[in-house]
Amino acid sequence: MTIYFYKAWQPYGCFSNFSFHGIHVQGIYWPTVEHYYQAQKFVGSTDAVIIPFIHAAATPEEAAALGRCSSRQLRRDWDLVKTQVMREAVLKKFLTHADIREVLLKTGDEMLVENSPTDYFWGCGANKTGQNHLGKILISVREEIRKLLSLTVIHE
Numbered sequence: 580m581t582i583y584f585y586k587a588w589q590p591y592g593c594f595s596n597f598s599f600h601g602i603h604v605q606g607i608y609w610p611t612v613e614h615y616y617q618a619q620k621f622v623g624s625t626d627a628v629i630i631p632f633i634h635a636a637a638t639p640e641e642a643a644a645l646g647r648c649s650s651r652q653l654r655r656d657w658d659l660v661k662t663q664v665m666r667e668a669v670l671k672k673f674l675t676h677a678d679i680r681e682v683l684l685k686t687g688d689e690m691l692v693e694n695s696p697t698d699y700f701w702g703c704g705a706n707k708t709g710q711n712h713l714g715k716i717l718i719s720v721r722e723e724i725r726k727l728l729s730l731t732v733i734h735e
């Protein structure tokens with residue numbers, strides 16, 4: 580049975596990038612994957628000054644609002660790198676937090692779908708025809724963690 584998730588306070592909300600499960604990346608702590616992801620849009624761009632503000636945003640909603648501002652200049656390679664940026668952050672999240680790693684592993688081989696009514700890239704969109712890249716990333720992270728666990732013990 581397909582597992583749908585979207586808002587952090589709904590069932591399987593820990594799969595949302597807006598859930599408060601922080602990650603360390605290259606020595607910097609980010610309060611949510613969403614903070615990290617939105618900030619990466621501006622690495623090396625002329626609008627990189629926004630990065631500390633995204634980092635300091637009190638909520639992921641605020642971080643997303645800053646990152647989604649259409650008048651700012653995104654890094655040129657963003658469309659090429661964004662899926663890999665997201666995958667690395669999501670992998671880090673589930674390697675860092677044992678409780679939600681268990682939730683992810685317990686989903687077995689179920690399909691995971693970000694049930695966003697508006698996002699046809701990361702989610703399935705309003706009519707379920709979206710590409711669901713976040714769900715696909717979670718499934719591939721689930722597989723990678725299973726492989727890692729079969730080889731070694733994860734050190735948090």
Ligand SMILES: Nc1c(N[C@@H]2O[C@H](COP(=O)(O)O)[C@@H](O)[C@H]2O)[nH]c(=O)[nH]c1=O
Pocket residue numbers: 585586587595596597613616643646647693695698701713
């Ligand atoms: N979960 C969730 C959303 N979905 C998230 O939004 C991000 C895409 O942002 P962008 O590339 O800027 O359009 C990505 O992390 C996706 O999972 N959006 C929301 O407004 N609220 C939410 O609770």
